[in-house]
Amino acid sequence: MNKILVSIDGRSDEARDVVKLTLRRPDGDHLPGFTPGSHIDLFLPNGLTRQYSLVNDCRDPSRYEIAVSKAIASRGGSSCVHEQLRQGGLVEISAPRNNFALQPGHDTFQFIAGGIGITPILSMIRHCQSQGWKWNLLYLARTRAHAAFQDELLALGQERVRFHFDDEARALFDFSAPSFAVDPGVPIYCCGPTPVMNAVDRFSQGRPDNPAYFEWFSPPAEAVTRQPATDFKVKLQRSGQVYAVPESKSILEVLEENGYELSCSCREGMCRTCETTVLEGVPDHRDYVLSKGEREAGRTMMVCVSRARSEMLVLDL
Ligand code: FES
Structure with missing residues (x-):
């Protein structure tokens, strides 16, 4: 994933335990455009990656604004933003992605x-x-x-x-x-x-x-009521390699164990970073980002959580 270096051009308190950051390119150039509902990955100085929605007007290409609430039980993401990201500092982000876009046809x-x-x-x-x-x-x-x-x-x-x-x-x-x-x-x-x-x-x-x-x-509560995971195989189209995915591991974990470096962020099926094209086989979608149509088409999947309904999946990797 290409990372974008931005400076923290503004920091303000927006509400109790909520801080707003304004991010700009250090050279003042435009940032990649985005649509309403988009988010960016924030690559934090403590090594964690977190997703935050863009709150500003998508017609303004000069900056991104995010607002971060300090979680009561922070796992290190929001607390790092609140305690370590200061005005004038630098931080890396991803380009915006949108899993929550306004659907056409309504006014x-x-x-x-x-x-x-x-x-x-x-x-x-x-x-x-x-x-x-x-x-x-x-x-x-x-x-x-x-x-x-x-x-x-x-x-x-x-x-x-x-x-x-x-x-x-x-x-x-x-x-x-x-x-x-x-x-x-x-x-x-x-x-x-x-x-x-x-x-x-x-x-x-x-x-x-x-x-x-x-x-x-x-992940919503439905996650705990799913069918138990079963084992299956994945074949990587480009190398022809076949790997067994045991019920205890995700495709992502198996591929990482075998030396592959896939883009990933949340590892919970929520950010779409690890989206992978399915060439053959039937995915068992366990993510929270694909639309109903995308699930039914079965041509793409989140390899951090989704599994297989067929014995083998062939992935475009
Ligand atoms: S890493 Fe976020 S959906 Fe897979």
């Missing part, structure tokens, strides 16, 4: 953000504004102090934003309440912690007229 959108899940939604809202599309946002947060970008959102459309703060309401948001409705045909885009995503998933399942799209922070 009205319902957005639902939970906490720092506002980040991809904010760039989508900016895009809707620029296109003259209608949108509504339900923004859920633990407290008012934890909700980033409130002023910007209100400036973009005060009458379109509905906040819900758990502590003030003394309850989680109730998606079955009559006060929350989405018009038929309006797609729902949701990003937030797992409980919010699961609640929105349940809400949308009873509404086939409202297609729902999700950007997961971490």
Whole structure:
């Protein structure tokens, strides 16, 4: 993967435990373009790689803005951003990728953000504004102090934003309440912690007229109820090598053990970095990024988590 060196041109506190970074090329050149909902990999000084959504206006090629919430149980990513990335410093990033793109064919959108899940939604809202599309946002947060970008959102459309703060309401948001409705045909885009995503998933399942799209922070609960893994073989088209993938290992792990260096980042089926073309065989998709159509076509897979339904997969490697 080509890495891009950027300088941290700005750093500000956006909410409690949320810091915003502005990234630019040191020479002032333009950065690669992106579409609303895109994210970048941030290659952290402690060796970890983390994905963060771009929050700024995608029409501005001079900078990227990300916002990072310090996780209560940080595994080293968000804490490194908060403690080590300082204004004026340098850091490497990837070019943007988008697993959460606005689908064509609509001009009205319902957005639902939970906490720092506002980040991809904010760039989508900016895009809707620029296109003259209608949108509504339900923004859920633990407290008012934890909700980033409130002023910007209100400036973009005060009458379109509905906040819900758990502590003030003394309850989680109730998606079955009559006060929350989405018009038929309006797609729902949701990003937030797992409980919010699961609640929105349940809400949308009873509404086939409202297609729902999700950007997961971490694997959803469904991951624990999957079929047990079985062993299979992978053949690498370019070398003709065949490797056995035991039930205890991923394709990625087996290939790494055999000296291959594949691009990967999350290793959880969530970032699309390890996407690999399938030439023969039937993948058993266990990722969270492919669309229904891509799954059914079976021509591509995430080798960090997905497995095989056939005895052998032939990969374009
Ligand atoms: S490494 Fe992220 S999807 Fe495979």
